[in-house]
Amino acid sequence: MKGVQSAVLAILLLAVASPAAAAARTLAVCGEQSGHAYYIEGGVVTADDAGWQRDKIGGGRTTLSLAENGEADLIFTDSTGGVFSARAEGGSVLLLRQSMIDIAAIVAYPAVVEVYQFIQRPDGSAVMLHLQSKGHDLIRKGALMVGECSAVDLSAIP
Numbered sequence: 001m002k003g004v005q006s007a008v009l010a011i012l013l014l015a016v017a018s019p020a021a022a023a024a025r026t027l028a029v030c031g032e033q034s035g036h037a038y039y040i041e042g043g044v045v046t047a048d049d050a051g052w053q054r055d056k057i058g059g060g061r062t063t064l065s066l067a068e069n070g071e072a073d074l075i076f077t078d079s080t081g082g083v084f085s086a087r088a089e090g091g092s093v094l095l096l097r098q099s100m101i102d103i104a105a106i107v108a109y110p111a112v113v114e115v116y117q118f119i120q121r122p123d124g125s126a127v128m129l130h131l132q133s134k135g136h137d138l139i140r141k142g143a144l145m146v147g148e149c150s151a152v153d154l155s156a157i158p
Helices: 002-017 017-021
Strands: 025-040 053-056 059-064 071-076 084-085 092-098 102-108 112-120 126-135 140-154
Touching: 025 112, 025 126, 053 140, 059 112, 071 092, 071 102, 112 140
Parallel strands: none
Antiparallel strands: 025 053, 025 059, 025 140, 059 071, 071 084, 092 102, 102 112, 112 126, 126 140
């Protein structure tokens, strides 16, 4: 039931995030992420928690979309089940490149920069690489996480 609620909330958020969002094309849909992060001591990070740690966004979902006006957005569900639009949260979303096997995008906020790469494997499955640099007062960290994708549409970008 929680998954259905999250999906409905994501669709509603897409519809309100921008007028062109209703006609947005989905470029990639990916699931939870796991990987490693390096935490810097300070803010809420204690000396014991600083350094390399396993990191994950359990139950998370990431969707890269492209509106008819050419604006990209990244809709994500975090580990608490909250659904957010990068654009609605004040982020700038820029598609960096598209090739025959991948799509790369950057999301920039005032204190966080993220690079997403959605890659189609030779066997047809797909994966997302998520590189994050977070530099605000509460948490300073760098992370690389990986998530499996259920869909990557390499033909969707004009």
